[in-house]
Each structure stands twice: as structure tokens, then as C-alpha cells.
Amino acid sequence: MKRQGLWAGIALIVLVLGVGGYGWFQQQFATSGAGNGPTGGPIELSSTxxxxxxxQLEEDQLAVVFFGYTYCPDVCPMSLAVVRQAxxxxDETERERVVPLMISVDPERDTLERLAEYTGFFGDAFIGATGSEAELEELAERYGVIWRRVETPESAMAYTIDHSSSLYLVDREGTILRRVLYSPAPHALLSxxxxAL
Known part of the structure; x- marks a missing residue:
């Protein structure tokens, strides 16, 4: 009798944990937008x-879109270096069909002049673009990009930007053809x- 009670108790705990875990997963899934995924859409910004x-892209071209900022210490330069490596x-024909685009989520510091200097480190084909905070928020929402300003008063930079770091392969209609998660190597992007090409 005691053994049956013990097993019933264990089964109840497993059931509660299972239901609770499922509920938590569903909440995270909904919060992240993974159920709907990013919708993409038009990108129209001032650029370098x-x-x-x-x-403006040709029918057979696509853009590799990255959201970041020039004061980013690690992920942004690494991501753009990965695009350059890819x-x-x-071959030359394929390369002409790819437009690398970095969209700055730091409009306060990232002027077009600064973006031109920064993207120039990675190649002449790289385009830097930015807009107003309202434009960037609307664009980031459509592309499923999460970003926020983090004040760092003890730092000379005063603040940093926490942001997601995926690369988006997008056609001229704004359709997201592929979403590539951050990697320090170019293999996933090349694949x-x-x-997509």
C-alpha cells in the first residue's frame, strides 16, 4: 500500500513538472516569436x-543583412569578417549577386561617415545603413531582431547595445530566404x- 502511494506521488510530480515545463516552453516560444517567425519586408534606409x-536589387541578387553597430567589440566585426570570408x-558571378548590408542599431553614434569607414574595412561592396530610432525599431520587429541600449557609466563609451546576431539572406521583395545563426566560421553562411543563389 505504501509502495502504491509512493508511485502515485512520483507520477503526480512527473505530471505537474511535465505540464509546467510544457507551459513554460509554450510561453518562451510565443515570446520569442518563433511560432510566426520574422516576416522581413522592405528595407529603405539612408546608406553609405x-x-x-x-x-534596387536585381532579380537574381540577394542581400546578406546584419544588424549591429560600429562600437561593438566582438560579435559585429566577427560577423562581418565571416561575410567577407564567405x-x-x-566565384565572381556569384559574388556579384550578393549585397552585404550592415544596419546600425546605434543611430546616435553611427553616422554614415563612421559606417563608411567601418564597413570599408571589410570590402568596398559592404554597405552601411541606418535610420531614426523609430525606423530601426519597426524594421527590427519585422526581422525578429532584439536590441536594447545598456548604460555603462563606468565605461568611456557610456553605453553598449545588446543585440541578436543572425545574418538574413533577403531578396528584393524583402522575403527572408535564409536566417543564419551567429558563428565565427563561414560554413553555415556558405551553405x-x-x-539561395
């Missing part, structure tokens, strides 16, 4: 190459480009 719009692996 003049006014930029995805609609482009170097493509995505191979499928």
Missing part, C-alpha cells in the same frame, strides 16, 4: 552608398548562400 532599398569563397 546613397539611399538604399531592397527594391564572399571570398564564391545558406549555396542554397
Amino acid at each position: 552608398h546613397g539611399e538604399f532599398s531592397l527594391a 564572399l571570398a569563397e564564391l 545558406a548562400l549555396d542554397e
Whole structure:
């Protein structure tokens, strides 16, 4: 009798944990937007190459879009270096079909002049773009990008930006063809480009 009570208690605990865990997972899934996924859509911003719009791309071109900022100490330069490495692996015809675009989520510090200098380190083909905070928030929401300003009064920079770090392969209509998670190596991006081109 005691043994049956023990097993019943264990079963009840497992059931409660299972239901609670499922509820937590569903909440996280809904909160992250993973159920719907990013919708993408038009990108029209001031850029280091003049006014930029995805609609300017040729039918067979795509943009590799990254959201970051020039004062980022690690993830941003690494991500753009990965894009540069991936482009170097493509043949010339494929390379001409890829437009690398960094969208700054730090409009306060990232002027077009600063973006031009920064993206120039990675290659002449790289475009830097930015907009007003309202434009960037709307764009980030459509692309499923999370970013927030973090005050760092003890630092000379005064603040940093926490942000998600995926790369988006996007066509001229704003359709997200592939989303590539952050990696310090170009393999995942190369694979995505191979499928999308």
C-alpha cells in the first residue's frame, strides 16, 4: 500500500513538472516569436552608398543583412569578417549577386561617415545603413531582431547595445530566404548562400 502511494506521488510530480515545463516552453516560444517567425519586408534606409532599398536589387541578387553597430567589440566585426570570408569563397558571378548590408542599431553614434569607414574595412561592396530610432525599431520587429541600449557609466563609451546576431539572406521583395545563426566560421553562411543563389 505504501509502495502504491509512493508511485502515485512520483507520477503526480512527473505530471505537474511535465505540464509546467510544457507551459513554460509554450510561453518562451510565443515570446520569442518563433511560432510566426520574422516576416522581413522592405528595407529603405539612408546608406553609405546613397539611399538604399531592397527594391534596387536585381532579380537574381540577394542581400546578406546584419544588424549591429560600429562600437561593438566582438560579435559585429566577427560577423562581418565571416561575410567577407564567405564572399571570398564564391566565384565572381556569384559574388556579384550578393549585397552585404550592415544596419546600425546605434543611430546616435553611427553616422554614415563612421559606417563608411567601418564597413570599408571589410570590402568596398559592404554597405552601411541606418535610420531614426523609430525606423530601426519597426524594421527590427519585422526581422525578429532584439536590441536594447545598456548604460555603462563606468565605461568611456557610456553605453553598449545588446543585440541578436543572425545574418538574413533577403531578396528584393524583402522575403527572408535564409536566417543564419551567429558563428565565427563561414560554413553555415556558405551553405545558406549555396542554397539561395
